[in-house]
Amino acid sequence: MAAESAAIAAEAAAGAAAWHAIDAEAVLRQLAATPDGLEPAEAARRLQRFGPNALPSPARTPGWRRLLRQFNDPLILFLLAAGVVAFALGHRVDAAVIVAVVAINAIVGFVQEGRAEQALSALRSMLAPSARVLRGGARAQVAVETLVPGDVLLLEAGDRVPADARLLRGRGLRVDESVLTGESVPVEKLADPVAEHADLGSRASMLYSGTLVAAGQATAVAVATGTHTQMGRIGALLEQVETLTTPLLQQIARFGRAFTAVALVAAAALFAFAIGVRDYGWLDALMIVVALAVGVVPESLPAVITITLAIGVRRMAARNAIVRRLPAVETLGATTVICSDKTGTLTRNEMSARSVATTAGRALADGGGYAPVGALAARDGGDAALAAAQRVARIGLLCNDAQLHQGEGARWRVDGDPMEGALLALAGKAGFDGAAMRNAHPRLDEVPFDAAHRFMATLHADAEDAGALVCVKGAPEQVLALSARQSGRDGGAEPLDAAFWQRAIDAAGAEGQRVLGFAWRRLERVPERFGLEDVGGLVFAGIVGFIDPPREEAIDAVADCRAAGIAVKMITGDHAATAAAIAGQLHLADEVRVVTGQELEGVADADLPALAAEASVFARTTPEHKLRIVRALQSRGHTVAMTGDGVNDAPSLKQADIGIAMGHKGTEAAKEASGMVLADDNFASIAAAVHEGRAVYDNIRKVVAWTLPTNGGEALAVVLAIAFGWVLPMTPPQILWINMVLTVTLGLSLAFEPPEAGVMARAPRRRDAALVSPFMLWRIVLVSLLFSAGAFGVFGWAQARGHDLETARTMVVNMFCVMEIFYLFSVRYLHGSSFSLRGLRGTPAVLWAIAAVVLAQLAFTYLPWMHALFDSRPVPVFEGLVIVAGGAAMMALLEIEKWLLRRLGVFDELKAAAAAEPRGATT
16 A cells, blocks of 8 residues: 555656546546545555645745845935934934835835735635545545545535545536636536546546535545645745836836935045035035935935825725735836736626527627616517527526526626526516516426536426426537427427537637527426436527627727727636637727637747737636746736736736736635735726826826936035035025925925826836936936026025125025926926916915925025024015016926927927827826
8 A cells, every 4th residue: 555655646746647537437546545535544644645735834034034125225225324424413303304214115115025925825725624525435524634635525516625636426516617717607527537638627527626616516536635736836836926026116226226326426526525625624524415415315205106106006996996015006007918817807707698599590689797688689580580589588588597686786696507697688688577487387397407418407387288398408419419300480390400500509609609509399298207308309499699798898998008008918718719709899909819728838938928929819728828928928028917816817916017806706815916906807997097007107207307306406506616616505404404395395296196188198118218218317407407507596696686695595595495396387297288277276285385385485584593593584575576586487498498399309208298199188
């Protein structure tokens, strides 16, 4: 027995046995097991050899190490150093602001990383806590962790499968495998072997760990446990996937390193120049350098970006997109490809009876979902086709165990099988009253559906005479095999034309429809008993094609995404024909190309990126396929958003730049691996979130475009004064005052900006696009020069009018504040003109910020105790009006400059804005 156990262990570890293709008896022989299960002693030995039936716990990073990791950034370290120096020199307010900003960033990052480590924990929770097995011929309830290969499992409806198992016997067995395969409806399971190369969703003889028994009973033998199950393979994939850094974080990191290096070199050079050339005392020089460093380094930028992202989170939540990680907000704005699941995301996740094919012609049903509202109309064949379709709908109504209920918001739901619910809705559209029809033809007996015979039959009293009516529905080929005749155009019976029906079945399948066949038979009298042997000699009435229809709003959302330069690709575990039909209705691409998982197996990694970019639908995919597709698209520079709901989606959700899980039908493993959760499972919410993500990124760029030039203008004015030996236009405390007052008011107000017009008319930004674009760099230089010129102009004008040095410096501080207020209105519209009623009116956040700055400046200028702190002086009214006029003139100049550059097409982003203007896009 020990040698047999060793052989079993080798098979299980390799995962090489094609258990689905082997006869059940051969499976038992290979596992050294019997239909009565393992002896307890042997089960204990195998548990020692195989280990527990559980996924391994992930290695956790200690909390203190995760916290320290948040400070490993050049900009953060430079800010901490500046804070220490500022505190040592007595500037405790500035030091406190710097430390607070750094602490907020560290806490946010620490919490986010902690949440990310929960993904594998959620995956492990998919396993049931206990299982029913046969041990030594006796039924036993054992902990799921103690299951081993060779254990015989006993399963029934409602059970979660605890290990990968080969079916030995099944009765009416259907299993919901959506968490693994994405299959939208429960699949039938049979004990017969299937082809060795069958894909995961087609292995009807296998049960997989974590899936749910929807109906029936089963006896199965465990063939793989723990990490060797399909669930374990997904766990291993999830461990191997590293969480990607978002484009924004990459840009901020690059910007921080470059900016810190430049600032350090410039500060050291200025310090040396002030001491060695201009004879400044070292303490005076150090104070100036620290003030400039605090002023020029945008220490509040991380905090403002965090607040901007948080506001985006709130806006997205209002549009049914729940963001779990702040950086995911702006990642959506950079998305170039959305890989979407089909069922429930692009479609309604409600089966709908779409077409009825009869010998008289074809009829189509309008409407969607389970609402029995709409009409059944003949596509060809006229009234005869409509009448024949009504006869088929009547069979579907009588041979039916489901019930429809109208819930809240006029939404209908089905209790029972989804396809039977769709048949009830079809009957309503055909004009039947369900209750009246059942009363007229009460059910007398039935043959329940079973995977072994693949049909359901019901026996009804016939209102027309003393006889009985047999109604049958099931797999078309099975119902055809039981039929001797078919319904003619007039409703009578005629010889069966099997070739005709096969063409009709193939045509429905080519449209992506699932097909059921319907037949009937009249009996002269009610039989004493009704069983399988009584179902035969039927009259085949027709076939009904079912489809999970696309959401209407998803069709519009796909069009919006394509107009915004975002490709939408469907990745599903469903059949290729079904996926292709839905893709065509959604208009995913001008020419829909479908690639199956089996085809992907033969594609080399080097060739996959080109195929992934070209194809628009991937059908019958496995978790490995999805992961390869996402990585292939990323290798071509795409920013990929991936949607999913099942455990099978978790690795690709984690690999994607932004993983999007479904809120209603999504598993916890999928949600924990994602950066965003859709509250309504609707693709349209993704398009709305992309819109908000682009707006958030625009606001972040506006914060940067406002912060850097204003800080640069202050620094440039002081540097020029030291370089040319001029009198400093501001003292170090006044520089710190400007930085402290304006950054936490005006800069923060930009985080609340609404989206600009045409935000979805622009192409997605490149993944490697710099945070500071060429236009923004030009703006930084130009505005810095204008600010410096304004400062020196006011300083010189004040001295020419006879004002003392303190008053002149006070006027310079006020000039900086006024220019920054007017520049705020200009920077609010990077892609359009600020000279509009909406632009000049400002948002509540902007108006409150300006009010706060004005009050602070009035205090700085006119309160005696502020004079003592900052050496400021009162400014005459005329001089104050001139300062305000100077700020307005600067804004007018910048708007003319922006208009000229946009018309001349100097910068790409302004060319895009100019191109988008005629479209009249509105927010």
